[in-house]
Amino acid sequence: MIIEFSVGNFKSIRDVATISFQKVKALKEPALQNTFATDGYELVKSAVLYGANSSGKSNFLNAIGFYKWFVINSSKSTQKFEEININSFELSDATKEEPSYFQSIFLIDNNRYRYGFEVSKEKIHNEWLYYSKKTRETELFFRHFDEIEIHDEFIEGEGLETKTRENALFLSVVAQFNGEISSKLLKWFKNLNQISGLQDQSYEGFTLRMFQNSTLNPIVKDFLDKADLGFTDLMVEEFDITKETLPSNMPDKLKEKLIIDLKGKKGYNIVSIHNKYDKNHNVSGTEFFPFEKYESEGTKKYFRLAGPVIDTLQHGKVLVIDELDARLHPALTTAIVQLFNSNETNKKNAQLLFATHDTNLLNSCTFRRDQIWFTEKDYGESTILFSLAEYKTEDGMKIRKDEAYEKNYIAGRYGAIPFIGDFTNIFTE
DSSP states (O other): OEEEEEEESBTTBOSOEEEEOBOOTTOOOOSOSOEEEETTEEEESEEEEEEOTTSSHHHHHHHHHHHHHHHHHHHHHOOTTOOOOOOOOOSOTTTTTSOEEEEEEEEETTEEEEEEEEEOSSOEEEEEEEEESSSOOEEEEEEETTEEEEOGGGGGGTTOSTTOOTTSOHHHHHHHTTOHHHHHHHHHHHTEEEEESSOGGGGHHHHHHHHHSTTTHHHHHHHHHTTTOSOSEEEEEEEEOOTTTSOTTSOHHHHHHHHHHTTTOEEEEEEEEEEEEOTTSOEEEEEEEEHHHHSOHHHHHHHHHHHHHHHHHHHTOEEEEESTTTTSOHHHHHHHHHHHHOTTTOTTOOEEEEEOOOGGGOSTTTOOGGGEEEEEEOTTSOEEEEETTTOBOTTSOBOOTTSOHHHHHHTTTTOOSOOOOOOTTTTOO
């Protein structure tokens, strides 16, 4: 489970911005199933990001993606002296040459871990790992440039200091040598699922494998059936990958390379099955359509999301989605969110963090105030992040639980919306 994530000096984010999954106990919310208690913490099951275009929602979620990727891959995907693909906030002279900051707090096996690092394009400046069983925090290691101080509780890291390049994370290196704690942490990072709601094609294979699994197939089919997508079933046609089955407009050299690289593997076509009707509107048979060609973009996206959503819920993982609502009907977006907020469908306390422009979700029946977050730019064009639970009006009053969140947000009461100019004179001479 994740407790909080922080990032600073990254892309449009200048000052450290933190999103927290901790329940704000002072709030008296309607009776919802949106929270859970574990290991002495009360956490929310989901959190949503709203904000104008270019306000920094995607940058904040991209920070989580970089954080995860760098922890998993820095020791094996970068070479000595190779530049790190990191972008700092470049609109301030004070931060342009400073390192970017990343930190998360999370729970594994009744232990609370706090892990973070500061990194520039050239090297790791600082890196730290702490854990606590109850209240007192214990340092496992602290790194300042090439100096790494290891404590007794992290004996697995001893002797690996000299094997850690300046552009690689110490935690990643120790995990490469099968350290017990570090391997456990890397597994947590690998279970942090992050997907894009705009580039969902890459998740089709994952969903397809679940669909073809005899144990998981009924769950995937139920997920699809309840969405009323029009087809009655799907089937998968496998084929050998040959020069003839590859796209006709693909260059021959690329075809030859793919045939070698994919030797022994199968290609597949998804076919959607629809009912066919007679003149009296009675079912008279079935019709088969190529899924990719005939189904809507929203239907294809919902199918592709099925795998990551179901996997996250089944195993109590964390799922981060940018642009969840893109190409989806608001009812489907709401249904996915409610899967996470429900005790019945989210028995493993999986967590969802997503960005959206769908204001239909902005109501007290769907979210608590501490689940709703906003991004907006300050006067220095830097992203700031704040929750509805902490927001105060001009007269210093907090937002009430019975307010019309959607109406007030659209009206600009909470900020985090674009300031639209007058379009009427664009085409006047």
